Amino acid sequence: MLKFFYIVSCLLIISLIEIPQLKKKEFKRERMFYIGFVLLGSGLLTANLMGVAIPNPLKAMEYIYTPISEVVYGFLT
Amino acid sequence: MSFFKKNNTFTKEQQNRSNADLLSRELTINISTIKEVFGQTSDLIIRNTHLHFYEKVNLAIIYIEGLVDTAVQESVLNSMLMDHERTFAEKGNDQSAEQVVDFLINRILTVSQVVEVSDVTEVKTQLLSGNTLFFLDGHSKGFAVHTKGWKGRNIDEPESQTVVRGPREAFTENIETSITQIRKRIKDSSLIVESTQVGRITHTDVAIMYLKGIANEKALKEVRERLDKIDVDGILESGNIEEFIQDTTYSPFPTVFSTERADVIAGGLLEGRIAIFVDGTPFVLLVPALFIQFYQVSEDYYQRADISSLLRMLRLFCFIIALFGPALYIGITTYHMEMLPTSLLISLAAQREGIPFPALIEALMMEVAFEILREAGVRMPRTVGQAVSIVGALVIGEAAIMAGIVSPSMVIVVSITAIASFVIPSYNMAISLRILRFIFMMLAASFGLLGITVGIFALVLHLSSLKSFGVPYMTPFGPFVLKDQKDTIFRLPQWGLLNRPSLIAQHNTTRVDNKKSQKH
């Protein structure tokens, strides 16, 4: 829990410094993306730290590539 | 003489700027204007008299006491008030005021330089720079006679950068003396001095010096622009200038080199660097400055090449110790004990028995105590300084160990680090190491060698992101320039140093006529 607070407060500080800078330059789209990305990232991070199961992208990769791998290995043994 | 020439163009510029307060033809009005400008200051001397040879005209001699060289001034006054009647009379007695002035300037005043002044601002500057002003009644221009000269320090040995072999001549606070010291060393017409004044109130003389055709034009333009941009009431030391013109403010590393040694500046100029002189300080700035430059001393070029190469390596080694010494000790003894030989580990462990603090706190305590001692030693009068060091040595070296607060090995580490940091020739680089050392200690205490590695990573990234007047700070390591390696960590013998650093000089990098360049 402490870790979580720590990370979130760090992010908050960094964001508070960065967002005004983006505002100054009139980067509107960039600002939206920034906020979106940070929220997505910290959401994932928090969920992970809270122990929520998140689908693992490697599982998808495993699903796609295992047949290929097996074919190649079958060929080479 | 280029300096003075440049000075003239400077005054012309100023003329254009302030046409508002032109001088009057009436002498009394002029005098009262000046009195008004300076207020009731008592060192402003105004003498009303008239020329000996042309009594018709009233004359005022104005100067500020203490700023003028009395010997020069005396001779000037002498010549003015002396009997020139006969020579003058030859030309007829009813001359116009212009002719009088002409005669006065060209025939009588036996000084190097006379400048016409026509407005009040200029009067102010001239007076304040120590010149003596003449005003003739009925003439709308005054004349500034060069009588500058106030008591300054004699040329002394450098205090901050001492050498065993090499010239013992340091700059003084007087900018003209300093410039002369370089001129004396580089007798070439390509040595250019550009003067300006910086500081709205102090009007400090600042001069840029470079070798035409050798110095990097881009950097030169940059220097001029940055100097022009400075807008502040006062410049008291070259450090003020340095802060205004450096590339990166938030970096512990200096990107401007400063020295009080004339030979270092001369050497830098020959490499194509640009020197910035500031009146009132013996420290002259040299740009662009590279990281490695702070680990070289002028003596390296006066000693034998092999010896100075070894000494340079020693200095870099000391850089590593000064930066990482305590951090490595903390990191290894608290995280990587397997790296120590067993017997050493046992003896370290024995020393640490009964020490109440963790290694980090122990090291911090010692380092802070040492920094206090060092600072005290610098600020103390010399006679008291001795006492401080004795007390310090006793407190740190003996009592702390006896009391069981720190372990002897920590004392060894801290003192070696301290001594190593004294080896670094440049004071401002040594300071940056002092700061970084603490950061590395923290990193080592929380992540061991990993923390140090990560710290080194960030440090190198930071260093390679720095630039000094357009030249990457870490040249010639990153970007790597093979040709320039000959004078960085190693120094080849003089016959090997035929090229100037390529990123600094950029063109005209050959030092010698190629036909004659080979050794025999």
Place this chain on the structure above:
Amino acid sequence: MKRFVTLFVISALLLSVLSGCWNRRELNEMSLAVAMAVDKSKKGYHVSVQVVNPSQISNQQNGGALHTPVSVYSASGKTLFEAIRKIIKTSSRKTYFGHLRLLIFSKEIAKEGVGKTLDMIWRDQEFRSDFFMVVSKTKKAKDILQIFTPVEKIPANHVFQTLEVSEKAWAPTVAIDIDEFIEDLLVEGKNPVLGGIQVHGNKESGKNSSSVSKIYPDARLVASDIALFKKDKLVGWLNVDESKGYNYILGNVKSTVGFLECPGGGNITMEVIRTEAKIKGNVVNHKPKISISLKLDQNIADVECDWDISKQTTIKQIEKESAKKIIALMDKAIKKAQKEKTDVFGFGSTIHKSNPKEWAALKKNWDQEFTSLEVDIKVETKIRVFGKVNQSLLKELEE
């Protein structure tokens, strides 16, 4: 942007400082284990650890002889790791194994197989691989840790150095570290060996510090013999001669001593200074064959008989005799290993390397093949130096 950069650095620093020091161990918060002994207990393992008392070792404090230079903690547990952790119950500090010098297995454990035990040590990152492993010939391995040793204050160091030096200058011992042991286990066609250690003298009084205050201590730790393993199980021992033979075969001998009986009574002693062994494998008609050739340089060290060694014929004879003797030693070792059906010499792996195709067929039944393996030994000795004198004193006295 620049402000951001500085903030980035600062936040990184804060992170590192505030997050604390998880892995930090102060030197005075841990005890340094130098030797570990594993015995069998009813439940599982009985682990004893010899830790250093730094203040007694260091040169600083020479006063207090109140404490011993090392202490032994022990605990029992179902698994090795549990037992090691249980030691904390008796010791005030966490044990640190990064500087372990010696790992002793009791005979019982070795017979049951050390593989189980080794896994934890092999896996754990704190254990390095530069400690020696030995099998205790004394019944309880723990006893070995309790013997005071002279000169070297830390007994583990004493044993470590004994093993290291005696492997170099006295052939019949081996100093095996965990890397070598595990490599021998993993390699096809090779079985590992370990050195043996035992206590000579009075075990009980050797545990008292008064033992080392005598010039001749009551108990001494002696490295001797070689333990034969089949896979990870102890199956037998090589005695002094066989151990020597073993080392000759593997070319481990750097220097040792051998003697011959003179024809007219008395002995002549040779110092071996250089050896070079080559093992070659071959398969003829599906029958594996090993040939060993050994080249050996000797010095004459001690002539205690009246043999006339100034003659070249005598020297030739000595060379021949000593070669014969060494062949006998090697033969003995091989015989013993064949009897125990364990290929500690790696003949199998030699065959594997020279004839990989044949090996595929042989390896299934290698233990059986090994017992009837034909080994051809060739030894070539050369006498190089005769010391400061040429003729023996006895011979001179005769005249």
Place this chain on the structure above:
Amino acid sequence: MLDNGQISSRQLSILFLIFTMGDSVLILPTIVAGEAKQDAWISGILSLFFGAAIVFLYHRVGRMYPEHTLIENILTLLGKWIGSIVALLVIFYGMISIGALLREIGDFMTSQIMVETPITAIMILMIVVVGYAVRMGLESIARSVEIFFPWLVLLFTFLLALLVPQIDPEHVKPVFEGGIKPILRGAIPFTSYPFIETFMILMYLPFVKNKHEIQRSLFIGAGLGGLVLVVFTLLSILVLGSEMTSNQTYSGYKLATKITAGDIIERVEALLAGIWFITIFFKMILYFYASCLGTTQLFKFKDYKFLVVPMSIITLSLSLIITDNSLYLGTVFVEQWPYYDFTFGIVLLLILLIIGTRKLKKQKT
């Protein structure tokens, strides 16, 4: 150009060399020795030839539009819709690679050196520095890699010199025991980790000053990097033996523990871990920079620097998500990851090359 920095061809060589070595220098010998046993080094030499072909492919793809990065190529050649999706996949590839690398180094640290330190802390420390590097811009990265390079060479020479006495030539025997198949099996990871994974270098080619020297730089970088890996693999086998090499999770680290030089230089593996740190760090930085730049080009942002913080948070969470334990990642690295690399590093690039050459031909006629 978003970053108006430029790198010299020399800096490109070094960057590519370190990119090639990357994490391979830590884990590759283990994986390859697991397949090809004592013939792993032959796999390595074989892969050098495959690698040369692949690097040639990179060069050809980069040469089509010398001013375009990979993402720009994808967007122009594959059309708006397909292009955007493929570009997103490539960016995701970059990010998940950083996640995997981060996890790898975290696992390495927590299993070998600092057991009690939470992996998150180590990974945060790493990503902070990587992000810092990306913020500094390409020129700074290139300059710092030049500064690190001599140290890398020094450490490597040191390792090599001190391990030569430990070599046992018997360990490479018997050669060709299992025929060619195990060697080819070993060559799959040996080709994919150093050579195919580095296709992201195409994001950097437009920034090179001397375009005509790109080919040379790429070959020098890949050649030297590959050679180092072969030497490393051979060394692992010669010193540790193939059984031990495949038994150790980090054979390179184990190799460093073997260093002894007369009781003076011993137990220096924690220092030599610097080799792996430098290379893995730069691999992460190169992926990170490429991903940021790619995203910027895909969405036509004006600056890439603001992406650093959000991207680092996402990669950090990715590295936590992708695996529960180090073993799973290990198996994926051996079994599936090479083919994942293959899809992007070869299939995608070949498609781009074919479409690109056709288009260029059409423009000419």
